[in-house]
């Protein structure tokens with residue numbers, strides 16, 4: 001059965017990236033009424049940063065040469081490792097079960113919020129591999145980073161996530177949907193950019209809905 005794992009990283013309840021990811025999820029759900037849908041809110045229900053127990057367990061997995069992810073729990077040999085395993089094991093299981101991973105995230109400091117980075121660190125576990133999985137990332141940013149814009153070179157968000165999924169999971173075709181120039185909604189000094197934001201946002205919403213239908 002098809003499974004969609006939907007992550008949201010914005011601390012805002014009313015959030016542009018949440019609006020985009022929800023549009024994808026709603027369109028996808030309408031096409032797949034019997035499929036499994038899992039939503040994980042990385043802001044409301046934050047995932048802990050990896051700790052010493054996680055690194056000890058990671059070292060044990062590497063030293064043991066274990067390859068069967070389902071049996072890694074057998075290597076746990078301290079309370080700290082047990083606590084770490086209790087956090088990471090469900091995250092790995094849910095990711096491995098997903099056919100599609102949908103991520104709604106703001107751009108923070110040209111990159112991703114710490115809550116999303118915490119998830120990435122947790123699931124970057126030794127021997128972790130994925131069955132064919134598609135990634136869709138819906139983002140919102142205050143400025144503009146499209147190719148050809150003056151700040152395009154500062155976009156470490158798309159570049160980082162694209163390279164991460166390619167490097168770790170051999171997924172080369174992560175799809176990005178961006179709503180840009182969001183700051184023009186709040187900042188009167190950017191009012192002249194509001195039309196461009198409206199166009200960017202409308203296009204991003206339409207693309208999110210179309211992708212949701214197609215995936």
Ligand SMILES: Cc1cc2nc3c(=O)[nH]c(=O)nc-3n(C[C@H](O)[C@H](O)[C@H](O)COP(=O)(O)O)c2cc1C
Nearest residue numbers: 010015016017106107108109110140141142143182
């Ligand atoms: C801590 C923080 C850092 C931000 N860094 C950037 C940035 O580097 N570039 C940018 O274009 N916008 C930046 N923004 C603006 C957000 O990307 C923008 O408000 C976006 O709409 C947030 O997404 P959301 O509506 O889903 O929360 C930042 C906002 C915050 C709160």
